Amino acid sequence: MDLLTFLQQLINGLSLGSLYALIAIGYTLVYGILRLINFAHGDLLMVAAYVAVMGVGLFSWPWPAAFGLAVGLTGLMGVLLERGAYRPLRRAPRISLLISAIAASFLLENLALVIYGGRAKPFPVPEMFTGAFVWGGLFVPRLSLIIPLVTGALLAGLFLIIYRTAVGRAMRAIASDLATVSLMGIDVNRIIAFTFLLGSLLAGAGGLLWAMKYPQVNPFMGILPGLKAFIAAVLGGIGNVTGAVLGGLLLGFLEVMIVAFFPAWAGYRDAVAFTLLIVLLLLRPTGLLGEALGEEKL
Amino acid sequence: MLEVFDLQVSYGAIKALDGVSFSVPRGRIVTLLGANGSGKTTALRAITGLAAPGRGRIVFEGRELQGLPTHEIIRAGIALVPEGRRIFANLTVYDNLLLGAYFRRDQPALARDLDQIYDTFPRLATRRTQAAGTLSGGEQQMLAVGRALMSRPRLLLLDEPSLGLAPLLVKEVFHLITRLNQQGVTILLVEQNAAAALKIAHHGYVLSTGRVVLEGAGAELAAHPQLQPAYLGDEPEAEAPPFSS
Numbered sequence: 001m002d003l004l005t006f007l008q009q010l011i012n013g014l015s016l017g018s019l020y021a022l023i024a025i026g027y028t029l030v031y032g033i034l035r036l037i038n039f040a041h042g043d044l045l046m047v048a049a050y051v052a053v054m055g056v057g058l059f060s061w062p063w064p065a066a067f068g069l070a071v072g073l074t075g076l077m078g079v080l081l082e083r084g085a086y087r088p089l090r091r092a093p094r095i096s097l098l099i100s101a102i103a104a105s106f107l108l109e110n111l112a113l114v115i116y117g118g119r120a121k122p123f124p125v126p127e128m129f130t131g132a133f134v135w136g137g138l139f140v141p142r143l144s145l146i147i148p149l150v151t152g153a154l155l156a157g158l159f160l161i162i163y164r165t166a167v168g169r170a171m172r173a174i175a176s177d178l179a180t181v182s183l184m185g186i187d188v189n190r191i192i193a194f195t196f197l198l199g200s201l202l203a204g205a206g207g208l209l210w211a212m213k214y215p216q217v218n219p220f221m222g223i224l225p226g227l228k229a230f231i232a233a234v235l236g237g238i239g240n241v242t243g244a245v246l247g248g249l250l251l252g253f254l255e256v257m258i259v260a261f262f263p264a265w266a267g268y269r270d271a272v273a274f275t276l277l278i279v280l281l282l283l284r285p286t287g288l289l290g291e292a293l294g295e296e297k298l
Numbered sequence: 299m300l301e302v303f304d305l306q307v308s309y310g311a312i313k314a315l316d317g318v319s320f321s322v323p324r325g326r327i328v329t330l331l332g333a334n335g336s337g338k339t340t341a342l343r344a345i346t347g348l349a350a351p352g353r354g355r356i357v358f359e360g361r362e363l364q365g366l367p368t369h370e371i372i373r374a375g376i377a378l379v380p381e382g383r384r385i386f387a388n389l390t391v392y393d394n395l396l397l398g399a400y401f402r403r404d405q406p407a408l409a410r411d412l413d414q415i416y417d418t419f420p421r422l423a424t425r426r427t428q429a430a431g432t433l434s435g436g437e438q439q440m441l442a443v444g445r446a447l448m449s450r451p452r453l454l455l456l457d458e459p460s461l462g463l464a465p466l467l468v469k470e471v472f473h474l475i476t477r478l479n480q481q482g483v484t485i486l487l488v489e490q491n492a493a494a495a496l497k498i499a500h501h502g503y504v505l506s507t508g509r510v511v512l513e514g515a516g517a518e519l520a521a522h523p524q525l526q527p528a529y530l531g532d533e534p535e536a537e538a539p540p541f542s543s
């Protein structure tokens with residue numbers, strides 16, 4: 001393989017990895033505070049995509065309005081999930097919470113199925129996001145540059161909130177010791193809702209970017225990227241935000257490189273992702289940046 | 299300032315508190331004593347809304363507290379230094395202290411309070427950017443107290459602040475409690491170290507299996523012949539043979 005192809009794959013990997021990272025953050029934030037795998041998180045991509053399809057396609061809104069609304073509604077949907085499916089079970093055994101998450105995922109998928117039908121709809125990609133640059137032999141779709149840039153900006157904002165604001169401090173405190181946070185005069189429910197809002201807004205943005213990269217929208221489109229992002233979060237050490245970003249990038253690069261180096265394996269790229277997860281967890285059960293989980297955290 | 303009437307708290311079938319009443323007058327140090335499992339921590343958890351009383355009333359400055367969520371009770375002017383300190387181990391000393399003041403909006407006064415806490419506990423000042431979990435046990439206790447003070451409580455609840463500390467540090471902690479009290483903070487102190495607690499307390503109550511069994515002014519209670527053997531559990535244990543086959 002020559003340098004050009006390698007560069008080409010690097011760009012592809014970066015854009016796929018950024019998407020995984022964006023989605024993985026939602027898993028890791030929620031796990032960090034509630035020790036819950038929010039299985040409905042991936043379906044939020046689909047919610048964002050459908051809202052955008054409706055806004056741009058059905059109501060002919062300008063895309064910034066439709067995209068903004070899509071991201072906003074997805075954020076609200078995440079908060080609603082927490083209110084309806086998780087908060088009532090906060091004191092229940094963790095397995096109940098997990099089952100509730102799976103149920104919420106089915107609910108969203110089937111709701112979309114009822115409303116939009118099972119046939120995939122084309123995603124109306126705004127012109128701004130189409131086209132490509134060609135430099136020498138390098139072919140760079142405009143979207144492949146936009147995705148990492150948008151992701152970078154969103155992540156910078158997220159880190160600012162987590163590490164530089166009072167709400168972020170409260171989020172970190174909840175991750176450290178949930179039971180003690182209310183003794184600080186903090187309304188824990190509000191911080192948890194805010195955490196879901198943040199993760200879901202990122203999933204909304206991720207959903208739109210995903211739908212522009214693979215412009216087919218169907219009720220189950222969130223499942224696979226959701227699972228991959230979950231793997232990325234575990235790879236990075238679930239609960240750790242930086243880890244989720246690293247895990248996402250790592251998974252994105254690996255997937256792209258495998259297809260590039262071993263074209264014959266292209267059909268197995270998903271299997272490779274899961275195998276990688278198993279191997280890494282065997283070698284390093286806590287993921288790349290994860291800390292060992294104490295008894296109480298499990 | 300704080301009145302507790304006929305408080306009853308159960309964990310499932312276990313009655314941890316069975317009709318307990320006591321009061322903490324403004325400006326005083328009141329201590330709750332008792333052996334392991336007598337219900338001291340449960341009383342503090344009920345006051346702060348962490349445990350729901352099945353019966354009874356808790357009145358703070360004329361306001362009924364039972365049923366209020368914990369964060370509102372804290373915002374009403376009560377702070378708790380919980381059993382086992384419960385500092386946020388992954389966060390820095392500075393973050394821990396600011397969390398104590400989370401709901402305060404009086405920026406300049408808050409900054410002054412932070413400086414004052416660093417003055418009182420110079421060791422926290424030098425470790426302000428260090429993860430709280432890396433502090434020594436004594437330093438963590440200081441941090442837990444400092445964090446509670448950052449909310450400017452009018453009533454400070456302390457759950458066994460001397461537990462696990464070296465004798466010299468224990469002395470320091472009790473000094474500190476006296477000093478805070480002189481600065482106007484009313485104090486409810488839970489202790490197993492009865493002698494030390496009664497030395498600084500104006501009034502004390504002794505709990506045994508969820509009931510108040512003794513009560514009196516600090517010095518009076520300290521001299522009470524029944525105090526040690528009957529209810530604190532230290533003496534009989536010391537007298538028991540090490541092994542009996």
Ligand SMILES: Nc1ncnc2c1ncn2[C@@H]1O[C@H](COP(=O)(O)OP(=O)(O)OP(=O)(O)O)[C@@H](O)[C@H]1O
Pocket residue numbers: 309312313314332333334335336337338339340341381490
């Ligand atoms: N979460 C809980 N679930 C069930 N029982 C509990 C719980 N917390 C306390 N208890 C029981 O309630 C009783 C009172 O406990 P509490 O913690 O209030 O005692 P304590 O006086 O603080 O003891 P210690 O000096 O050991 O801290 C004990 O019998 C204890 O076993």
Ligand SMILES: [Mg+2]
Pocket residue numbers: 338339340381457
């Ligand atoms: Mg206790």
